[in-house]
Amino acid sequence: MTAIADPKAPRPPRARPSRLTTRGNTELYGWVFMRASGVVLLVLIFGHLFVNLWAGDGVKAIDFGFVAGKWADPIWQVWDLLMLWLAMIHGTNGVRTIINDYAERDGTRLVLKSLLYLAFLVTVVLGTLVIFTFNPCPDAAPDLLPSFCTAR
Amino acid sequence: MWSWVAHRVTGVAIFFFLLVHVLDTSLVRVSPESYNDVIGTYKNPIMGLGEAGLVAAIVFHAFNGIRIILVDFWAKGPRYQRTMLWIVVGLFVLTMAGFLPRHLMHVFGGE
Ligand code: HEM
Ligand code: HEM
Numbered sequence: 001m002t003a004i005a006d007p008k009a010p011r012p013p014r015a016r017p018s019r020l021t022t023r024g025n026t027e028l029y030g031w032v033f034m035r036a037s038g039v040v041l042l043v044l045i046f047g048h049l050f051v052n053l054w055a056g057d058g059v060k061a062i063d064f065g066f067v068a069g070k071w072a073d074p075i076w077q078v079w080d081l082l083m084l085w086l087a088m089i090h091g092t093n094g095v096r097t098i099i100n101d102y103a104e105r106d107g108t109r110l111v112l113k114s115l116l117y118l119a120f121l122v123t124v125v126l127g128t129l130v131i132f133t134f135n136p137c138p139d140a141a142p143d144l145l146p147s148f149c150t151a152r
Numbered sequence: 153m154w155s156w157v158a159h160r161v162t163g164v165a166i167f168f169f170l171l172v173h174v175l176d177t178s179l180v181r182v183s184p185e186s187y188n189d190v191i192g193t194y195k196n197p198i199m200g201l202g203e204a205g206l207v208a209a210i211v212f213h214a215f216n217g218i219r220i221i222l223v224d225f226w227a228k229g230p231r232y233q234r235t236m237l238w239i240v241v242g243l244f245v246l247t248m249a250g251f252l253p254r255h256l257m258h259v260f261g262g263e
Contacts, residue, residue: 035224038217045210054251058258059203062191064184067177084174091167098160119171127174130181144184 030093037090044083068136068146077131084127092120155237159216162209169206200259204252211247215240 051070053059070076095116103109137149179187219236223229229236 035221038214038221042214042218045214049207049210053203053207053255053258058255059200060195060258064180064187067180067187087166087170091163091170094163095167098164123171123174126178130174130178134180138184140184144188 034090034093037086041083041086041090044079044086047079048083064140064144065146068134068149071131071134072136072146072148081128081131084131085124088120088124088127092116155216155240159213159220162213165209166206166213197259200256203259204255207251207255208244208248211251212240212244215243215247 052062071080096113099109099112099116103112137145142150176187176190179190216237219233219240222236223233
């Protein structure tokens with residue numbers, strides 16, 4: 001039999017953050033948001049994957065023309081915008097929780113969270129600009145463009 | 153317990169995927185050529201398997217997330233949390249069975 005060194009020995013107390021990182025009801029709102037956004041994201045992401053991976057020719061069919069064809073339709077623009085924002089807030093908040101759980105030194109947490117919020121900002125701004133400034137018919141060889149560009 | 157670890161790991165994995173995903177999609181604003189070039193480098197069997205793994209991660213995280221929500225908000229949720237974990241596993245297998253063959257055909261089946 002393998003011997004376990006005094007199994008009842010108490011664990012040393014874990015280091016705790018030296019102060020609270022949020023106040024008031026912030027954590028509660030975050031908790032509710034994780035659940036509300038989760039339900040919506042399920043629909044948005046499963047729809048995204050169904051159309052882009054399963055329907056038609058699947059991944060093989062994805063190219064500039066495919067994207068332009070989708071974003072010519074405002075429904076897909078709104079769909080992707082909502083998916084971008086909800087997934088990024090949900091994911092950033094989730095990773096924030098994980099940083100709080102594992103990074104015990106104040107300095108480490110500060111660095112990790114700064115990187116996290118920077119990544120959030122860059123990604124959300126970039127993704128939003130891309131959707132709003134997208135031009136489905138730029139100057140390019142016609143065979144790269146969706147068919148409606150040449151139909152004029 | 154393992155479901156909690158898996159929920160964390162899949163959540164973080166999807167998050168990092170999403171950062172890269174928005175970055176490569178933004179190439180549609182550079183030029184059709186650059187977008188097609190980069191997407192073209194993804195069209196190989198290794199990325200095909202990576203996409204299958206990503207979908208598996210999402211499907212698990214999504215169904216298990218619904219289970220977490222039911223445990224928290226449904227009065228009988230805590231009592232049925234184990235049963236619901238099996239339902240999550242069942243739905244996961246069903247969804248992947250519907251997705252994988254078709255996806256692998258797109259990736260590996262010639263023209
Ligand atoms: C391998 C699986 C995936 C493929 C092949 C794929 C493909 C694409 C394509 C072709 C676009 C361009 C626009 C459109 O088709 O709607 C796009 C945009 C987008 N996808 Fe995905 N996607 C995948 C997985 C995901 C997942 C799992 C998420 C969420 C976590 C996601 C979130 C987004 C978002 C937010 C945009 C908009 C980007 C922007 O604003 O610039 N995608 N995706
Ligand atoms: C597909 C629909 C999704 C559903 C139903 C869902 C649901 C959930 C739920 C209920 C939680 C638990 C929150 C808590 O314990 O307070 C959670 C955590 C998390 N989610 Fe999602 N989620 C989804 C999509 C995503 C996406 C797209 C990402 C990444 C961008 C993501 C990343 C995370 C992370 C990092 C956590 C934290 C895990 C932890 O603290 O252990 N989730 N999700």
